[in-house]
Amino acid sequence: VTPALLTPPLLYALAGAGLVALGLRAVVARPHLFWKILGLNVLANGVFLVLVGATTAGGAADPVPQAMILTGIVVAVSATALALGLALRVKAQTGSPHLPEEEDG
Amino acid sequence: VEAAVSGEAVAVAAGAAGWAVWALDGAVALLLVGLAWRCLGTRNLLEAVVLFIALGLTLALAWVRLGAPDIALAEAALGAGITGALLLNALRRLAVKSAAGAAGAADPAAPEGDGGVGKRAGQAWRRAAGAVMAAGAAVLAAWLAWLLLGLPARAVDLPAEVAGALERSGVENPVTAVLLNFRAYDTLLEVAVLLVVAAALWALDPRETVAGASDRAGLELRAPSPATERAAGDPMLGALVRLVSPLVVVTAAYLAWAGSRLPGGAFQAGALLGGGAVLLLMAGRMRLVLPPPLWLRAGIVSGLAVFVAVGVATLAAGAGFLEYPEALAYPLILAVEAVLTVSIAVVLIALFAEVPTLGRATEEPELATPREEP
Numbered sequence: 001v002t003p004a005l006l007t008p009p010l011l012y013a014l015a016g017a018g019l020v021a022l023g024l025r026a027v028v029a030r031p032h033l034f035w036k037i038l039g040l041n042v043l044a045n046g047v048f049l050v051l052v053g054a055t056t057a058g059g060a061a062d063p064v065p066q067a068m069i070l071t072g073i074v075v076a077v078s079a080t081a082l083a084l085g086l087a088l089r090v091k092a093q094t095g096s097p098h099l100p101e102e103e104d105g
Numbered sequence: 106v107e108a109a110v111s112g113e114a115v116a117v118a119a120g121a122a123g124w125a126v127w128a129l130d131g132a133v134a135l136l137l138v139g140l141a142w143r144c145l146g147t148r149n150l151l152e153a154v155v156l157f158i159a160l161g162l163t164l165a166l167a168w169v170r171l172g173a174p175d176i177a178l179a180e181a182a183l184g185a186g187i188t189g190a191l192l193l194n195a196l197r198r199l200a201v202k203s204a205a206g207a208a209g210a211a212d213p214a215a216p217e218g219d220g221g222v223g224k225r226a227g228q229a230w231r232r233a234a235g236a237v238m239a240a241g242a243a244v245l246a247a248w249l250a251w252l253l254l255g256l257p258a259r260a261v262d263l264p265a266e267v268a269g270a271l272e273r274s275g276v277e278n279p280v281t282a283v284l285l286n287f288r289a290y291d292t293l294l295e296v297a298v299l300l301v302v303a304a305a306l307w308a309l310d311p312r313e314t315v316a317g318a319s320d321r322a323g324l325e326l327r328a329p330s331p332a333t334e335r336a337a338g339d340p341m342l343g344a345l346v347r348l349v350s351p352l353v354v355v356t357a358a359y360l361a362w363a364g365s366r367l368p369g370g371a372f373q374a375g376a377l378l379g380g381g382a383v384l385l386l387m388a389g390r391m392r393l394v395l396p397p398p399l400w401l402r403a404g405i406v407s408g409l410a411v412f413v414a415v416g417v418a419t420l421a422a423g424a425g426f427l428e429y430p431e432a433l434a435y436p437l438i439l440a441v442e443a444v445l446t447v448s449i450a451v452v453l454i455a456l457f458a459e460v461p462t463l464g465r466a467t468e469e470p471e472l473a474t475p476r477e478e479p
Contacts, residue, residue, distance in 0.1 A: 006127075008126070008127065008130040008170060008171070009171060010253065010254070011127075011130050011131060011134045012130070012133075012134055012137075012167055012170070012171055013253050014134065014250050014253060015134035015135070015137045015138050015167075017246050017249035017250050017253060018137075018138040018141070018246050019137065019138065019141050020245070020246070020249060021242040021243065021245045021246035021249070022138070022141045022142055022145055022242065022246075023141070023145070024242055024245065025145070025238055025239060025241075025242035026145040028238050029234075029235055029238045029239070030145070032150070034150055034153075034192075034195070034196075034199070035145060035150075035153065038144060038145060038153055038154075038157055038192075039145055041157065041184075041188065042141045042144065042145060042157075042160070045160070045161075045164055045184070048176070049137075049164075049167065050249070050253070052168075052171050052173055052176070053171065053253075054253055054256055055259065055263075056171060056172065060172055060264065061171055061172045061173040062263050062264050063263075063264060063267050063279035063280045063282070063283050064263045064264075064267065064283055064288075066173050066175055066176055066280045066283070067280050067283035067284045067288060067291070068288075068291070069173075069176050070175060070176060070179050070280070070284060070370075070372055071284070071291050071292060071295045073176070073179050073180060073183050073184055073372075074179075074183065074295050074298075074299065074372055074449075075295060075298050076184070076188075077183050077184070077187055077188050077191075078298050078299050078302040079302070080188050080191060080192075081191050081302055081306060081456040082302045082305055082306060084191055084192070084195040085195075085305075085306045085309045086309065087195070087199075088195060088198055088199060089309055091199060097199060
């Protein structure tokens with residue numbers, strides 16, 4: 001494969017696809033709630049990379065997906081704060097940072 | 106296909122230097138995947154959080170390479186900085202052994218007879234399920250990559266549309282024009298999300314733990330003293346806060362102001378201001394104990410309130426909701442940005458609010474690194 005086929009934006013979009021898969025696996029497979037939250041964040045970042053990487057042609061990034069991602073980053077941080085609060089509450093109530101059905105994991 | 110062809114032309118024109126740049130982009134892209142792999146694969150939670158922060162900073166580099174400095178600023182300040190601080194803060198609280206936690210820990214002595222054989226069968230099943238999930242993720246990644254490689258040229262030229270309407274938007278930075286004029290709805294709802302999260306986090310703290318608490322509620326600022334330096338546990342932190350705090354305020358003001366022409370804006374500035382405040386919290390110079398004071402609640406609501414007020418005013422003037430008249434677009438956007446900057450910073454402080462503790466003893470975190478059960 002030459003750089004001609006794999007332009008830098010496409011390269012980052014492909015890395016984004018990798019992050020999406022890694023993040024999704026962690027959300028589904030890791031029993032610890034903190035890793036699920038980390039996985040969600042990696043997943044979100046993967047989506048952002050795909051969005052910009054796939055819409056960038058000839059140097060300048062498209063301002064519309066850029067604005068969407070700026071919104072997305074703020075929402076992701078808010079969601080992470082809330083999710084961490086909920087996870088700590090689960091730990092405080094059950095004594096374990098796992099969901100009840102995954103207690104033995 | 107068209108994108109690939111134009112990319113080919115660019116690459117050929119760039120020549121040998123193109124290869125070096127391509128190698129740099131390839132290395133950053135590989136580093137992103139590698140960091141995510143280690144972050145989500147390790148069994149040490151502290152290591153995972155540190156790797157996640159490194160991933161955020163590498164992402165900021167990737168955004169610069171993609172020609173998106175607005176996102177790079179937000180990613181470094183919010184994605185890596187604030188999320189990292191939130192994670193480390195939560196990690197500290199997770200390590201604190203609560204009375205409820207100690208009681209609950211003895212519980213998972215569930216099915217007593219289900220020891221040896223049953224447990225081993227369960228482990229085998231678990232391993233098989235894990236392999237299936239990993240294979241599924243690999244298939245997903247390959248499918249996404251295949252889709253990306255065959256993506257058609259875009260049907261609508263959004264950059265051209267934005268460039269065409271930029272003159273009427275009141276600002277010169279196209280990203281700010283999209284955020285605060287063309288798609289101001291998105292930003293309005295995003296501010297509403299911030300407000301809801303702050304309220305929900307405060308609601309999560311159970312009333313019963315507050316009864317008989319020893320801490321004074323409210324936001325408290327502490328003057329630098331040997332006691333606060335000791336509380337921070339690190340004399341360097343105090344010196345850093347002293348040096349960095351004024352710089353943070355000036356830089357945030359500049360970012361908010363420059364956002365209309367250059368990369369930057371309310372969110373980056375608010376995140377920076379909030380980050381500076383979080384540094385004060387971590388250094389023991391500032392302390393926010395629930396329930397929050399009235400002015401802090403007002404600060405959190407102010408961003409959304411002013412935004413909605415501007416929208417209602419444009420409605421009253423006969424235009425659509427948040428459809429600014431051309432002559433007033435710049436001052437309106439500047440006003441909304443100024444209020445949003447402060448409001449976002451206050452919300453970020455609110456995310457680090459502490460539950461009043463019943464006694465000092467519960468504040469000592471265990472030093473052992475929390476690990477996931479295998």
